[in-house]
Amino acid sequence: MIAKWPDPTCNSHTLYERALKVMPGGVTRIQPWQSPFPDYAASAAGAYISDVDGARILDFTNCFSAMIHGHGHPEIVAAVGAQLARGSTGLNTPTESEILLAEHLCQRIPGIELIRFCNSGSEAVMHAIKAARAHTGRPTIAKIEGAYHGAYDYAEVSLDSTPENWGNEPSSTAYATGTPQSVLADVVALPFNRPQDAARILRTNAAKLAGVLLDVLPANVGCIPATREFLDVVISTARDIGALIILDEVVSLRLNYHGAQALFAVDPDLTVAAKIIGGGFPVGAVGGKAAVMAVFDHRHGKPLVPQGGTFTANPVTMTAGLAAMRLLTHEAHDHIDRLGERARTGISQIFARHGVAGQVTGMGSIFKIHMHTRPIVDHRSHYASQAERNRLDYFQMELLKRGFLISAKGYGFTSTPMTAADIDGFVSAVDEVVATLCQSSAA
Ligand SMILES: Cc1ncc(COP(=O)(O)O)c(C=O)c1O
Known part of the structure; x- marks a missing residue:
């Protein structure tokens, strides 16, 4: 001992x-x-x-x-030290550091053509769900029963369903006490690795579904991989009904140089990243196809999804993240x-x-x-x-x-x-x- x-x-x-x-x-x-x-x-x-x-x-x-990279990797520490001397989070103008990390991730992750940063995986999941809603004009998302996607109300639904409340078909259950009924009504829970049941539930809710939130190795569902059949059936059904695929790579990005999407041959509309891309500093990012990411573009007036954040893309996180990703x-x-x-x-x-x-x-x-x-x-x-x-x-x-x-x-x-x-x-x-x-x- x-x-x-x-x-x-x-x-x-x-x-x-x-x-x-x-x-x-x-x-x-x-x-x-x-x-x-x-x-x-x-x-x-x-x-x-x-x-x-x-x-x-x-x-x-x-x-x-x-x-x-564990704690205090010398190259990350040196890069952050140099950046701190040049300015930390108080910069209200963009810096090249965010372009450098964005360029790296856009080149590295096949599903990311354009990217927006934020400060946590939860926030990134929230922005991705908002983007799917805005792009499709529909209110509802589907997610895997038991899967963890952070603290956004909608992402928490059916996170810890129990034998007492999960029902025959996955029911939408509240995680935090007081979650509004309207939140539960706008989330559909899917059974993991049961492709035909999942497809049936998706089709039943087709008219209102904006997107399907997926993780190919959901830790909270036992850390077992999604089967090929499950991914194929769920993704083709989603495409058929006009719902977007949102791939949560907050953890699974570490499974492959190009993300789990390369390993599992998934072509998501939106990808959520966080954790390792911040080099040890708070971070999140939502990336995806240019046509979908256009919902964040403000150039023609108010964007469909206005997205901000005080510490978003601060140069310390961007610099640490780039150093960490280059080392990976x-x-x-x-x-x-x-x-x-x-x-x-x-x-x-x-x-x-x-x-x-x-x-x-x-x-x-x-x-x-x-x-x-x-x-x-x-x-x-x-x-x-x-x-x-x-x-x-x-x-x-x-x-x-x-x-x-x-x-x-x-x-x-x-x-x-x-x-x-x-x-x-x-x-x-x-x-x-x-x-x-x-x-x-x-x-
Ligand atoms: C798969 C997944 N998505 C989203 C999140 C939320 O990320 P964060 O804790 O940075 O808000 C986590 C956190 O562990 C996660 O594991």
């Missing part, structure tokens, strides 16, 4: 006690919450975080996949993909060897650990029982005590500074924890 966390005498506990007095629940976002209290970071470098008690932790969360070569992609495969293979072997109910899904540099063995095909088969959640909590906490951070939901992302030895150390720790799981009451 190397981490003092979660001992009540550790520095993280003291910080958490202070945080509770000034923030609801003691945190400012839900994702890094961790029972019984967060392990606070003091600093980070490369693939490792140092916590406030001096433990060195291999970081597989990578800020929910954003830090693809084909070789860098191969490296993180190999490490991801090594982790998935090692973890699968451990579950099999110990005869413990567990499995790992994911692809490329992404993995997700589950505490059951039923085949995962959609949100419903991915939906974990309370006992499975308890076992995952135990598993994740025991890994953190040993110096390995995966997300509370079992996600991990490899980063370019990681080595095969890092992965092997992680797999050994998984082995140890799974062995304790066999003996503990959590099993």
Whole structure:
């Protein structure tokens, strides 16, 4: 054991006690919450975080996949330092930095002919939905039941449908209490990887559908890939009924140099990007076909979708993003993909060897650990029982005590500074924890 966390005498506990007095629940976002209290970071470098008690932790969360080069990459730090000296966010005029990043992404991602930046993936999803509505003149979007697309009301619908409310056909359920009924009425939920059912639902709602919001590897739906048939049927149906394809690549962009759209041969009308394109700074972007992106063009009067944002395209984010994307070569992609495969293979072997109910899904540099063995095909088969959640909590906490951070939901992302030895150390720790799981009451 190397981490003092979660001992009540550790520095993280003291910080958490202070945080509770000034923030609801003691945190400012839900994702890094961790029972019984967060392990606070003091600093980070490369693939490792140092916590406030001096433990060195291999970081597989990578800020929910954003830090693809780990922390403090020297080239990104140098580029940002130089930009800070020239001006940071207070510039109210455009800078060349936004053109440079836009040029890079337009050349790199096949579905992006034109691009607009913003400050988060949630914001980018919102702009993409607004663009689809404006382009088609229709109000409604379809999305996969269980898929996460950020904090826009419409994108949150059916995010955490439960057996009590999901119905036979996916029903539109509220995520946040108080979500207006009108929001639910303008979102249609689709069953993942059930092409004929999805097509039928799309056709039933054809007249009002502006777009279909897709993720080819929706993490919250189990981190399993969309099947070829599902993509083909959903996309051709959408085209048939005049709805746009909005591909959420906020996470999946890391699956291929040209984005998951190249890997899965999808030609979206709109692409949403964020996370890795900001080099560690807040970012989002919506890009797409010029004819659709024209909704943002103001040159002939008020645009169909007026889009702004105080910190949008600030030169620090643009500069960091360009440096990060330039570092993300084909070789860098191969490296993180190999490490991801090594982790998935090692973890699968451990579950099999110990005869413990567990499995790992994911692809490329992404993995997700589950505490059951039923085949995962959609949100419903991915939906974990309370006992499975308890076992995952135990598993994740025991890994953190040993110096390995995966997300509370079992996600991990490899980063370019990681080595095969890092992965092997992680797999050994998984082995140890799974062995304790066999003996503990959590099993
Ligand atoms: C697939 C997907 N879409 C959208 C978002 C929202 O991005 P952000 O957290 O930058 O708002 C996320 C965040 O994790 C995501 O995973």
